[in-house]
Amino acid sequence: MWDYTDKVKEYFFNPKNAGVLADANAVGEVGAIACGDALKLMLKVDPATEIISEARFQTFGCGSAIASSSALTELVIGRTLDDALELTNQDIADFLGGLPPEKMHCSVMGYEALQAAVANFRGVAIDDDHEEGALICKCFGVDEGMLERAIRNNNLTTIEAVTSYTKAGGGCLTCFDRLEETLVKVNAAMVSEGVISVARAYQPGAFDPRDARNKSGKSKPVQLGAAPARSEIRVPPATHPAPHVVSPLAEASAPRMTNLQRMRFIESAIEELRPFLQKDGGDCELVDVEGDKVLVKLTGACVGCQMAAVTISGVQQKLVEKIGLPLRVIPVK
Amino acid sequence: MSASYLDNNATTRVTPEVLEVMLPFFTEQYGNGSSMHSFGESVSRAIRRARGQVQALVGAEHDHEIIFTSGGTESDNLAILSALEGAPRRREIITSTVEHPAILALCAFLEKSKGILVHRIGVDKNGLLDLEAYRAALSDRVAIVSLMWANNETGAIFPVEALAEEAKAVGALFHTDAVQAVGKIPVDLKSTAIDMLSLSGHKFHAPKGIGALYVRRGVRFKPQFKGGQQERGRRPGTENTPGIVGLGAAADLALRHLPEEQSRVRAMRDRLEKGVLQRVGSTILMAGTSERLPNTTTIAFEFIEGEAILLHLSRAGIAASSGSACSSGSLEPSHVLRAMDIPFTAAHGAIRFSLSRENSDADVDRVLETVPGVIAKLRGLSPFWSESGAPQAEAFKPVYA
Numbered sequence: 233m234w235d236y237t238d239k240v241k242e243y244f245f246n247p248k249n250a251g252v253l254a255d256a257n258a259v260g261e262v263g264a265i266a267c268g269d270a271l272k273l274m275l276k277v278d279p280a281t282e283i284i285s286e287a288r289f290q291t292f293g294c295g296s297a298i299a300s301s302s303a304l305t306e307l308v309i310g311r312t313l314d315d316a317l318e319l320t321n322q323d324i325a326d327f328l329g330g331l332p333p334e335k336m337h338c339s340v341m342g343y344e345a346l347q348a349a350v351a352n353f354r355g356v357a358i359d360d361d362h363e364e365g366a367l368i369c370k371c372f373g374v375d376e377g378m379l380e381r382a383i384r385n386n387n388l389t390t391i392e393a394v395t396s397y398t399k400a401g402g403g404c405l406t407c408f409d410r411l412e413e414t415l416v417k418v419n420a421a422m423v424s425e426g427v428i429s430v431a432r433a434y435q436p437g438a439f440d441p442r443d444a445r446n447k448s449g450k451s452k453p454v455q456l457g458a459a460p461a462r463s464e465i466r467v468p469p470a471t472h473p474a475p476h477v478v479s480p481l482a483e484a485s486a487p488r489m490t491n492l493q494r495m496r497f498i499e500s501a502i503e504e505l506r507p508f509l510q511k512d513g514g515d516c517e518l519v520d521v522e523g524d525k526v527l528v529k530l531t532g533a534c535v536g537c538q539m540a541a542v543t544i545s546g547v548q549q550k551l552v553e554k555i556g557l558p559l560r561v562i563p564v565k
Numbered sequence: 566m567s568a569s570y571l572d573n574n575a576t577t578r579v580t581p582e583v584l585e586v587m588l589p590f591f592t593e594q595y596g597n598g599s600s601m602h603s604f605g606e607s608v609s610r611a612i613r614r615a616r617g618q619v620q621a622l623v624g625a626e627h628d629h630e631i632i633f634t635s636g637g638t639e640s641d642n643l644a645i646l647s648a649l650e651g652a653p654r655r656r657e658i659i660t661s662t663v664e665h666p667a668i669l670a671l672c673a674f675l676e677k678s679k680g681i682l683v684h685r686i687g688v689d690k691n692g693l694l695d696l697e698a699y700r701a702a703l704s705d706r707v708a709i710v711s712l713m714w715a716n717n718e719t720g721a722i723f724p725v726e727a728l729a730e731e732a733k734a735v736g737a738l739f740h741t742d743a744v745q746a747v748g749k750i751p752v753d754l755k756s757t758a759i760d761m762l763s764l765s766g767h768k769f770h771a772p773k774g775i776g777a778l779y780v781r782r783g784v785r786f787k788p789q790f791k792g793g794q795q796e797r798g799r800r801p802g803t804e805n806t807p808g809i810v811g812l813g814a815a816a817d818l819a820l821r822h823l824p825e826e827q828s829r830v831r832a833m834r835d836r837l838e839k840g841v842l843q844r845v846g847s848t849i850l851m852a853g854t855s856e857r858l859p860n861t862t863t864i865a866f867e868f869i870e871g872e873a874i875l876l877h878l879s880r881a882g883i884a885a886s887s888g889s890a891c892s893s894g895s896l897e898p899s900h901v902l903r904a905m906d907i908p909f910t911a912a913h914g915a916i917r918f919s920l921s922r923e924n925s926d927a928d929v930d931r932v933l934e935t936v937p938g939v940i941a942k943l944r945g946l947s948p949f950w951s952e953s954g955a956p957q958a959e960a961f962k963p964v965y966a
Contacts, residue, residue: 234872244876250946265949266909268870268898272948290948292913294872298946403897545951549847549867552910552949560951 236295237329243299248306253288260348262341265552267372267399269293269338271301273345275308277353282313289345296328296335303327304342313350319343320385321397336397340382368414369400369407376414383418389432391415391439408441495521501551502528509543516547524559526551568882569928573768574717574745574861574919575886579811580770586814587772590807598804599795608806615813619777622816623743623762624753627782632796633809636776637744638667640763641711643778643789643800644740645671648709648761649681651785655708655737657682661694661723662904664713665742669900682706692721692852692905700731707737714746714762718888718901718917719852720861722746729758738784744768744776748819749826749858760784766808770921771815775808822922831859833929834920838862840933845940849911851902860920863888865902865911866940868949874916877939883932888915910949 236244256274263270269292276286287305291298303324308316321339325331331339367375382388382397391408394415395401401411412434419433502518509516510532519527528547548561570578590611596604598612613628620628634640645658645668658675660668662685675681684702687695694712703710710732715722729739740761746752747762748769754762762779766772780786780799792801841864842848851863866874871887878885888899897903898912907915918932944950 241876244873245880247946261948265868265913268909268913270948290946292868292947292949293870295876297870298873548951549910549949552868 234295234332234335236299236332239327239329240296240299240331243302243328244295247289247298247302249286249288249302249309250290251288252290253286256286256288258284258349258353260345260350260352262344262348263292264373265292269297269341271297271341271345273301273304273342273349275349275353277313284308284311284313284316293338293341294335296331297338297341299328300324300331300338300342301345304346308346313353316346317350319346321382322386333393333396336386337399340378340397343381343385344378368410369398369403372399372403374398374400379411379414380418383415384422384427387422387428387432388415389419389428389434391434391441405441412436412439498526498551502547505547505550514543516543519564526559526561527564528561530563568884569924569931570884571918571920571924571928571932572884572886573921573924574720574917576767576773577770577921578923579767579772580815580818580923582818583770583772583811583814587807587811590810594806598806599793608804611810611813612804612806615809615816618813618816618820619764622752622820623747623764623779624751624755625779626755629797630754630779630782632778632780632800633804633812634776634778634800635774635805636767637665637742637763637765640765640776640778641665641667641740641742642671644761644763644780645675645709645711646789647785647787648738648740649675649679650787652708652738655706656680657684657702657704657707659684659686659699659702659707659710659712659732659737661686661688661712663688663692663716663718663721663901664711665717665744668711668713668742686712688721688904690906691855692716692719692901693855694723694728699728703731703735703737705735705737707732707735709738709740711740711742714741714743714752715750715858715861716852716901717745718899719855719863719905720745720858720919721852721855722750722857725759726757729760733758745858745861748816748823749860751823754779754781766812766815769815769819770923771812772808775805775812777812825922826859830920830922830924833924833926834860834862834918836926837918837920837929837932838864840929841936844933844937849907851905851907851915861917862919863915863917865907865915867911867914868947869914869940869943871914871916873943874914874939877942878916878935881931881935881939883928883935886917886919888912888917 253274253276256276258275258277260273261271272290274288275284277284287309289301289305291301307319307323307327321336321343324339324342325336367373368379379394379398379400383394386397388394388397391401391411394411401407415434416436419428422428423430423433498521499518502516506516514530514532517529517531519529521527530543544561544563548559551559551561594604594607594611596602596608598605598609616628616631619631625631634643658672658681660672660683672683676683686699686702689695710728712723712725712728714725725741732739738760739758741759742763743752744763744765745768747764760781761784763776765776786799788799788801790801795801795804838850842850845866847867849865849867851865875885875887888902898909899915902912902915
């Protein structure tokens with residue numbers, strides 16, 4: 233059982249500012265269902281003063297993920313965007329009276345969502361994370377930029393801490409070498425800036441990756457046996473999104489997916505569903521994709537059917553499942 | 566009203582009858598079973614009686630086939646290490662992808678440090694073993710097959726009696742981790758080809774720290790601890806008399822309550838399972854079409870995360886468990902659900918309810934009253950969930966089931 237503070241429990245059981253903010257003009261989405269947590273932060277910003285007047289969130293995740301999201305909204309309301317950008321994940325954790333170390337990544341998710349929402353408002357693409365730093369942990373979609381921020385903001389000096397704060401290395405651990413390289417590099421820079429002492433900085437080889445997962449017990453990676461050619465480790469496929477991506481579908485489906493590929497992906501997913509609808513005398517066709525909105529047209533028996541809304545939500549869930557990101561299926565006439 | 570404990574696959578309560586039998590062995594009959602005086606004599610008699618009670622529960626032919634150990638993990642380790650040592654020319658192990666970490670971690674270690682070839686047989690979406698792959702892996706190079714009788718997370722049962730026959734045909738030993746099965750379903754070892762079986766007391770109302778390994782008469786057994794002559798030298802160390810006596814008493818009670826597991830406990834489980842599936846849409850029953858333990862149900866609630874569900878249930882007085890990553894301290898969902906290829910959308914929200922004969926209909930009622938509200942509340946927070954699809958989604962589900 234996690235040792236959550238009363239504040240974490242309070243914000244989990246009675247989250248403030250949960251739900252959809254209809255007239256949000258700054259939206260940040262991070263995480264993905266495959267990773268086990270995802271956050272959509274919606275802000276209403278006064279364009280003249282850049283003051284955040286309202287903030288709401290939707291979160292898929294554990295207790296501390298929900299509490300961190302709610303805490304984030306409380307922290308940003310009333311601040312200007314520039315003020316809000318000063319917040320770090322540590323501020324979120326502090327607001328909640330602290331988080332268990334293994335759960336610090338929940339606060340990092342809040343930090344990333346805020347950065348994404350502000351960038352969204354200002355019309356800045358913050359995909360430079362991906363350009364300046366390669367994707368390191370493929371299991372959880374953590375790139376170098378995110379790693380460096382987490383290491384610097386929290387003075388991390390061990391591989392375990394990096395995994396706790398970012399999840400990087402929590403999966404197949406094939407990224408270990410690059411994870412270690414990044415930690416060594418950033419720690420060295422921090423030493424030369426006088427932020428941490430030489431003694432604290434991580435030394436290459438200080439951590440044996442074979443020990444990495446013993447503590448978690450349950451999730452020991454299982455190597456393939458010789459005979460059964462059955463894949464055991466299921467790394468989310470490349471089409472799954474990397475976290476902390478700004479514009480929902482645009483960036484998220486895959487870092488390297490073009491607009492056209494993405495639309496084809498959605499199209500083929502809908503094609504797969506059509507036979508089921510046709511069986512009941514209905515049908516569904518893709519009309520357009522706008523950002524995270526998938527516009528579809530229901531035809532045949534679906535028109536005027538009492539269950540049309542359910543059908544739409546079923547199509548939506550199926551797409552979400554395939555693509556791994558929140559998106560809205562909207563019926564059009 | 567007291568809490569509803571529905572996590573009996575994790576561990577169980579020591580029943581008052583069991584505790585009562587144990588207590589004198591702490592302060593009155595505290596002798597060493599090996600001693601030649603009255604203190605020792607009464608203890609060795611109590612141990613003999615307990616051995617017979619465990620023998621009866623698993624249907625072993627002889628009482629000396631029962632070796633008392635500290636529990637499931639030790640029994641699993643002893644079985645595999647002994648088999649490898651006993652057949653030095655056989656350098657392969659067959660196991661499955663859904664075993665308990667006691668088996669998987671040991672196999673990974675043997676693979677890495679001892680050069681043992683480990684075949685890990687996969688399962689399908691319903692938790693059924695890939696029999697073709699199993700047969701393909703069997704050969705005269707295999708020292709031991711270790712396949713669990715029933716899965717701790719889904720309750721899915723492997724056909725171990727038949728699997729054991731096939732192992733016997735190639736001269737491999739067959740071990741089963743029956744920690745979840747013993748006490749819940751009938752086990753009659755003398756009528757099977759199973760060579761070794763692990764059981765653990767705390768899964769059927771005995772205390773933690775006591776278990777047993779069944780080793781069929783005639784099976785070569787290589788002790789892994791060196792020491793005295795206890796357990797005929799196969800597991801040295803002064804006997805844990807209170808634990809052994811408690812295990813015996815619990816085994817006796819479990820045997821007598823076995824019909825109740827199949828009837829009353831199963832009925833409660835079925836009512837809980839059906840009730841939840843009826844009341845909440847977008848749910849998937851794990852290993853739903855497989856033969857399962859009568860006490861276990863694991864239900865995945867799509868688009869929400871398991872730890873959040875558990876926290877809400879706990880506040881409502883319900884203790885269950887989750888295969889989700891966040892609640893276990895690891896970052897990935899359960900290896901069992903992943904081996905079953907359960908989509909991430911569901912695996913993160915899988916909740917296991919495991920009952921025992923100590924549960925009542927009131928516990929089931931409480932779950933049925935509580936769960937729909939908790940799920941609706943969390944789905945209301947989830948960016949992956951749309952309100953229009955909430956309860957009615959049930960009607961839509963069969964299409965993609």
